[in-house]
Amino acid sequence: MADKNLQKFKDVLRSEHLKVTPQRLAVFEEVCSTDDHRDADDIYLSLKQREKAVSRATVYRTVDLLLKYNFVSRIDIEDGKWRYEHWLDCTRHDHLICVRCGNIVEFSDKNIQIREKRIAKSFDYTLVRHVLNLFGYCSDCRGK
Amino acid sequence: MADKNLQKFKDVLRSEHLKVTPQRLAVFEEVCSTDDHRDADDIYLSLKQREKAVSRATVYRTVDLLLKYNFVSRIDIEDGKWRYEHWLDCTRHDHLICVRCGNIVEFSDKNIQIREKRIAKSFDYTLVRHVLNLFGYCSDCRGK
DNA sequence: AGTTAAACGAGATTCAATCTCAATTAAATT
DNA sequence: AATTTAATTGAGATTGAATCTCGTTTAACT
Incomplete structure (x- = not known):
């Protein structure tokens, strides 16, 4: 299931002539690993802890990509931070x-x-x- | 109409043991003067232009008050700024x-x-x- | 393998919003 | 009307999420 989606992500990157980088895959994987609603810094810290460190800038950039190509949605609980959740099951959230x-x-x-x-x-x-x-x-x- | 609401605002301030200050009244009046959706800085600049200058900090503080006591609603068009609109007619927005x-x-x-x-x-x-x-x-x- | 354009990381920058604190002022008290 | 007091204000500092810069690295095409 997750692998299938990872493949889809790679396909989208290739079809858009964007590079498939370890950082992008790590962020994708991290975002898909839970059903939580996490902000960019949460994702950054989780990756760091898992020794798959990616810079903050890249987390922000990748999450924007994921948003653009509809792999995640972004929610705003009005505390000044955006949170992200994967979009694996197609139900609306x-x-x-x-x-x-x-x-x-x-x-x-x-x-x-x-x-x-x-x-x-x-x-x-x-x-x-x-x-x-x-x-x-x-x-x-x-x-x- | 607007005067009636100004009175209501004063009443709320008094009943909450908050002071009725020229700055608060100026912000209230400014917010109610149009049906636009303006951010705090728009309101600050309008007041300045009308020679009723109030500090940015006070605009923020007053707008929070207006929000708390339901004189305005706040909307988020996801460009990083909150916008405010008065709530004079009771229809939902x-x-x-x-x-x-x-x-x-x-x-x-x-x-x-x-x-x-x-x-x-x-x-x-x-x-x-x-x-x-x-x-x-x-x-x-x-x-x- | 060599080339090239995209992507990365570290740290600087931006900007809305909040906070600090000394000075001011509304309003309660005498 | 003067005094007291506690809230409010303003200027400028601070915060923090998000973005940008730019030299270095790397994916991927030839």
């Missing part, structure tokens, strides 16, 4: 974020997506992506 | 943003809101706010 503890739950709603398309059409926009974040208190944090 | 020219169209969809509530409930979260941004090409930018 919208987020329900606890404003106290920062816990993130994922969901997907077909019905909302249909309405979004309708809205974009009504304003004569061609939709490319959407951001839907719900903020609230999780059951643990409510009342604290 | 979701945004359809052109990824090329940055133009912003506002909309509101009851149906989506109902589904959001349902989703939050299903995960046992208490919803406090939501962010819904649609990104696409506007009719002018499509094809360019």
Whole structure:
């Protein structure tokens, strides 16, 4: 599964005349290794710890690549850092974020997506992506 | 209309034992004076130009206050800056943003809101706010 | 193997946002 | 109306994520 996607990543790089470098593969692998939502520095530090160190600049550059070619999505929980998650299973990822503890739950709603398309059409926009974040208190944090 | 809201702002400040200062009133007034989506620096510069100069720090601080007490909402068009808009008419403001020219169209969809509530409930979260941004090409930018 | 253009790393830079702290001022108290 | 006090302000320093620079390295084509 992951290997298949790694292959896809390599194919995209080659077809775009970009180089297949150990650094790019390491970042790709690292991002795909968990279902967490991690920022660029988290990824940088994990790689360092695993003795696959890649410079911060390259992490940023690679993550941008992954975003551009749709291997990851980027979410913004409004704390000033972007977080990344792999896109291996093709379901949409919208987020329900606890404003106290920062816990993130994922969901997907077909019905909302249909309405979004309708809205974009009504304003004569061609939709490319959407951001839907719900903020609230999780059951643990409510009342604290 | 605007005066009524200014009064409401003063009342909130007093009830929170915060001071009613000329700087705070100037920022409030400036934010409410247009329906644009402006960042903190835009607001700072407008005030300066109108010879009602307030320091950048105070603009940031006041805008946070306005956010906290629900006089403005903050939107993120993912260019690294937060933008603010007043909340004078009580309709919701979701945004359809052109990824090329940055133009912003506002909309509101009851149906989506109902589904959001349902989703939050299903995960046992208490919803406090939501962010819904649609990104696409506007009719002018499509094809360019 | 040699060539070349892309990619890398270290560290500098940018810029929005936040923080610090001395001076000022709103508003409660006498 | 003067005094007290605690909050607020402004100027400039600081932070930190993200980007940029540029000399060095390396993937990949011939």
